[in-house]
Amino acid sequence: NSRKVIFSGIQPTGVPHIGNYLGALRNWVKMQREAEPDDQLIFSVVGWHALTLPQDPRKLLQTRNDTFAALVAIGLDPERSIIFHQDQKEVLYFTRTRLAISRNANDESEVDESMLNTGLLTYPVLQAADVLAYKTTHVPVGDDQQQHLELCRDLAESFNRSTNNSLFPLPETVFNPAKRILSLKDPSAKMSKSARDENSRILLTDDTITIRNKIRGAVTDSLSGVSYDTEARPGTSNLLTLLAGCLDEDVHAVAERYKDKGHGALKIDVTDVLEETLREPRAEFFRLRADPGHLQALADKGAERAKEISQRTLAEVRRLVGL
């Protein structure tokens, strides 16, 4: 049986940036388009995972809802795929505890009793619980998730072994070959939601003028002409990566077209192509956000479908372990 169950999640950090889109989300839409009819696709906004770090509750609610809206806005289809809020499922996620850890093996009185953030350990376990609840076979993730998936496979394998069963498929990592998008202001760092300077990232909701201003202000270099050289010319190369990413073309082929042009021409074209790429998702995002009732109905439906599957898996787990 080669039926695929594809599962992935995104943090509830709000409107995604173009790095999230080219590096992960667009690939989810592609997988949806290319899936066989009986393949199952499941995408979740992992609200509970946000609690690994301190959060402002009102702000979190907004960014959580915006993240969900963005998934639908980019073309994930709530009929074809299951799109849901992980936090609509019953989980208690703890990330802080008092652990007695001796700092000095020779002196047991020297014990550190402060609250420890155990999220580093509990985060990947919660993630594995998500992945395995749907008997996932394929997980599209970034390369930073490789270790987490390794742990997930270990947990699945040890459960299968201890119950002498093969309930859980060992989920395969599906890597996205897309190149990393860098900060427009500091091309030594990746484009990120958490960077302080808002001009360092392009959001899915940025309007034409905002895109133009951010690209115009993007850091490049003072060399003449345009060439792709990530070591010597990270800022210029990043613009080429953005352009090639949006056009879904090879970056070297794109660079070749600009070798006799300047940064000005490159920036104009990057701006146009970003506008072209974002126009529809942006409009769809604002349409969705204007109707919170509709969004909630979509989320409820997704959560219901997700629960149906995970409850079936749990029933099998209970039977196997004798509960």
Ligand code: ADP
């Ligand atoms: P951020 O770092 O902005 O908070 P996340 O860590 O939530 O983003 O990442 C969500 C997804 O987007 C992951 O699959 C990650 O690999 C991808 N991603 C994040 N930033 C970038 C980037 N600058 N370029 C390409 N992909 C990215």
Ligand code: NA
């Ligand atoms: Na991150």
